[in-house]
Amino acid sequence: MRLSIILFIAVTSLMNHSIAANLHLAIVTASNAETPGRGRSFAGILTRVERPVRRAVELALFESKTSFEAFGIVPELQVIDMDATKPLDEQLKAIRSTALTILDLPRPEFIEAAKILDQKGQTIVNVRHPDTDLRDTLCLPSLFHTIPSERMYFDALGQFLIYRGWRKVLIVHGPTEKDKVRTKILEQSLKKFGADISDLREFTLSHHPDDRDKNKPEFLTGGASYDVVAVIDSARDFGRYIQFSTRRARPVVGDVGLTPVGWHRALERYGAPQLNERYQLFDEDKPLSASEAMSDQEFAAWSAVKLITNSLGTVDSIAETVNPRDILAHPGAQVDLYKGTRGSIRKWNNQLRQPILLATGDAVVAVAPMPKFLHPKHYVDTLGLDEPESRCNLR
Amino acid sequence: MKANYNKAVFYRLFIMHVILVLALIGGTKVSAFEALLTNERSGDVIHIDRSGSTTHVVPICNRPRGMVSGLIDSHVIIACSDDHKVIVYDRAAREIHSEISPVQGAMNVAVHKASGRLFVTNEGAARASVFDLSSSQLIAELPTGLEPDGIAITDDGKTLFVASENAGLVHVFDATTYAQEEVIKTNLRPRRIALFKSELWVSSEMGSRVEIFDIETRKKKDEVIFAPKGFRPEQMTPVDILFNDSTNEAYVALGSANHVAIVDATKRKITKYILVGRRAWGLGLSPDQKTLIVLNGLSDDFTLIDLKTKRPQLTKRAGLIPHSIKVFE
Numbered sequence: 001m002r003l004s005i006i007l008f009i010a011v012t013s014l015m016n017h018s019i020a021a022n023l024h025l026a027i028v029t030a031s032n033a034e035t036p037g038r039g040r041s042f043a044g045i046l047t048r049v050e051r052p053v054r055r056a057v058e059l060a061l062f063e064s065k066t067s068f069e070a071f072g073i074v075p076e077l078q079v080i081d082m083d084a085t086k087p088l089d090e091q092l093k094a095i096r097s098t099a100l101t102i103l104d105l106p107r108p109e110f111i112e113a114a115k116i117l118d119q120k121g122q123t124i125v126n127v128r129h130p131d132t133d134l135r136d137t138l139c140l141p142s143l144f145h146t147i148p149s150e151r152m153y154f155d156a157l158g159q160f161l162i163y164r165g166w167r168k169v170l171i172v173h174g175p176t177e178k179d180k181v182r183t184k185i186l187e188q189s190l191k192k193f194g195a196d197i198s199d200l201r202e203f204t205l206s207h208h209p210d211d212r213d214k215n216k217p218e219f220l221t222g223g224a225s226y227d228v229v230a231v232i233d234s235a236r237d238f239g240r241y242i243q244f245s246t247r248r249a250r251p252v253v254g255d256v257g258l259t260p261v262g263w264h265r266a267l268e269r270y271g272a273p274q275l276n277e278r279y280q281l282f283d284e285d286k287p288l289s290a291s292e293a294m295s296d297q298e299f300a301a302w303s304a305v306k307l308i309t310n311s312l313g314t315v316d317s318i319a320e321t322v323n324p325r326d327i328l329a330h331p332g333a334q335v336d337l338y339k340g341t342r343g344s345i346r347k348w349n350n351q352l353r354q355p356i357l358l359a360t361g362d363a364v365v366a367v368a369p370m371p372k373f374l375h376p377k378h379y380v381d382t383l384g385l386d387e388p389e390s391r392c393n394l395r
Numbered sequence: 396m397k398a399n400y401n402k403a404v405f406y407r408l409f410i411m412h413v414i415l416v417l418a419l420i421g422g423t424k425v426s427a428f429e430a431l432l433t434n435e436r437s438g439d440v441i442h443i444d445r446s447g448s449t450t451h452v453v454p455i456c457n458r459p460r461g462m463v464s465g466l467i468d469s470h471v472i473i474a475c476s477d478d479h480k481v482i483v484y485d486r487a488a489r490e491i492h493s494e495i496s497p498v499q500g501a502m503n504v505a506v507h508k509a510s511g512r513l514f515v516t517n518e519g520a521a522r523a524s525v526f527d528l529s530s531s532q533l534i535a536e537l538p539t540g541l542e543p544d545g546i547a548i549t550d551d552g553k554t555l556f557v558a559s560e561n562a563g564l565v566h567v568f569d570a571t572t573y574a575q576e577e578v579i580k581t582n583l584r585p586r587r588i589a590l591f592k593s594e595l596w597v598s599s600e601m602g603s604r605v606e607i608f609d610i611e612t613r614k615k616k617d618e619v620i621f622a623p624k625g626f627r628p629e630q631m632t633p634v635d636i637l638f639n640d641s642t643n644e645a646y647v648a649l650g651s652a653n654h655v656a657i658v659d660a661t662k663r664k665i666t667k668y669i670l671v672g673r674r675a676w677g678l679g680l681s682p683d684q685k686t687l688i689v690l691n692g693l694s695d696d697f698t699l700i701d702l703k704t705k706r707p708q709l710t711k712r713a714g715l716i717p718h719s720i721k722v723f724e
Contacts, residue, residue: 067562070564271584341632
């Protein structure tokens with residue numbers, strides 16, 4: 001186990017607080033973990049950017065420097081790289097009990113570690129997994145989610161399709177278990193907003209002539225009437241070839257084409273260009289090119305830290321150590337997400353409520369919730385599992 | 396019988412016409428003015444007249460944003476964000492008089508006329524800078540939080556306030572020694588600062604409110620939260636604040652909520668919400684204080700509001716992404 005502690009230089013004038021308080025943060029990663037199908041297609045072609053979230057956490061700390069000074073806070077970041085050959089619970093003991101812990105592990109290890117840390121009442125954040133069940137059936141009181149859930153992504157897509165009047169949807173999905181689970185969630189979202197599903201088709205990677213109904217996009221999308229094709233392809237593999245090859249000239253949405261995302265490099269409004277530029281340039285030793293932006297996972301990690309630093313004013317007195325749980329539990333906890341509306345925590349399942357962007361490679365086409373999708377309590381709550389539908393009730 | 400009827404109709408029509416003509420005369424009895432608008436995306440300044448007609452379009456620089464009156468009446472100072480400079484524009488000659496460069500990421504500007512100093516927020520550089528306007532020399536650079544936007548100097552030229560959007564802070568500086576005096580914590584995304592009597596009003600764009608602080612003690616006195624009927628509070632994104640001394644009212648542009656709010660400045664009560672164009676930011680007031688002009692950044696137009704009836708009169712085309720407005724007699 002490699003453990004490194006980075007002490008941020010605290011150039012604090014401590015204007016309003018005479019005593020410095022500590023804010024502990026931890027990132028738990030598994031840099032050597034094998035995660036098959038994660039953004040990598042055949043022959044090593046990268047189909048999706050997957051980066052560690054540390055740069056985004058450091059950006060959030062960089063941005064919070066003046067707030068730390070104003071509140072008299074000294075942040076400390078622990079980065080713990082898990083060794084798969086050693087027992088998990090032993091390694092987790094290295095995390096400070098008061099730390100806001102960003103648990104960036106593959107799903108099985110994530111669930112195991114989350115349960116252990118939740119037992120101890122330590123505050124954990126999920127920035128990696130949009131899997132709806134983690135918010136719904138796993139439902140741990142100490143586990144917070146700043147990455148949107150699949151339901152939030154697909155609800156955003158569903159609203160967009162209805163808004164555009166593309167009601168008849170042909171769903172094309174991959175053969176993996178993950179694809180099937182996500183297809184079910186997409187179906188729920190489409191039904192929620194009143195779309196019609198023309199048909200469900202499964203593709204295969206096999207090129208065998210007997211499978212041509214399943215491996216040729218023209219055949220796969222033939223013999224049905226539809227306004228739009230929704231593709232579920234978690235590995236970003238075959239799905240990439242469906243656009244521009246459909247039997248009918250129809251737009252493609254979902255995992256390819258128009259995609260629901262949490263963050264995007266081409267968002268022009270809400271101060272987003274400043275955030276993107278800062279992400280590229282704040283670390284003078286490791287600048288990134290102008291085309292690089294935070295992935296959804298990185299944005300989720302940035303949001304988690306900013307949720308704490310934007311809400312330091314919610315706790316009246318700050319003790320020797322800031323308890324992130326006190327801040328997250330406060331009804332006034334909020335974060336400026338650079339997406340046009342502030343983010344806050346849904347009390348029933350600890351999910352960060354936030355707008356979802358509908359984007360192509362180089363443009364943000366819409367920001368959901370779409371116009372006219374109204375909610376009686378909070379307008380962003382038309383996205384994702386709302387309190388009455390949630391099986392998790394932490395309130 | 397018929398003649399009588401015709402007579403009655405004629406009489407009524409006559410009265411109606413008299414009223415109409417009187418109304419028209421009354422309607423035009425508003426003093427003339429000239430207003431300048433900066434347009435971020437089209438990179439120009441447009442001159443408009445009292446009727447809302449564009450009289451001149453002057454290409455000026457890349458991404459002109461904040462604007463303030465200069466030291467002499469015909470001079471207007473404009474921040475050119477993408478050119479990293481500030482220009483002094485002569486509105487009578489309709490040409491650039493001089494420029495101050497470099498001014499990294501110049502965003503908003505304030506002028507203290509008595510001392511001839513210019514105060515600028517440097518958006519990307521997390522600081523504010525101070526210039527001597529007569530010599531264009533840099534006097535001081537003041538570190539702020541990230542994304543500084545709103546900037547205001549007290550009338551006596553002794554205290555400077557700078558709002559940092561990202562940091563959620565207003566930095567207070569002694570404007571004679573340039574030492575930082577204090578940091579005021581605000582709600583999410585403080586944007587603009589307006590000084591009113593002994594008060595400091597700060598709009599919190601993501602906090603959907605205006606916070607009011609005492610200029611002397613810097614303690615929070617009050618806040619006004621915007622929540623028009625049919626909207627959720629989180630959809631209110633206030634930016635510009637403008638005061639009308641004659642009526643003791645504050646006008647607040649509510650951004651993405653497409654409304655402008657009228658606030659009783661002493662009672663802190665919202666008296667009216669007026670629907671305007673998309674992303675209402677910039678605000679201007681006619682010299683006779685009878686017309687409010689609202690810039691709608693996402694519909695590329697501006698709305699004239701009659702402050703007597705508190706209704707929009709007309710909406711006219713601006714340049715691309717209008718940002719700031721300044722009105723002159």
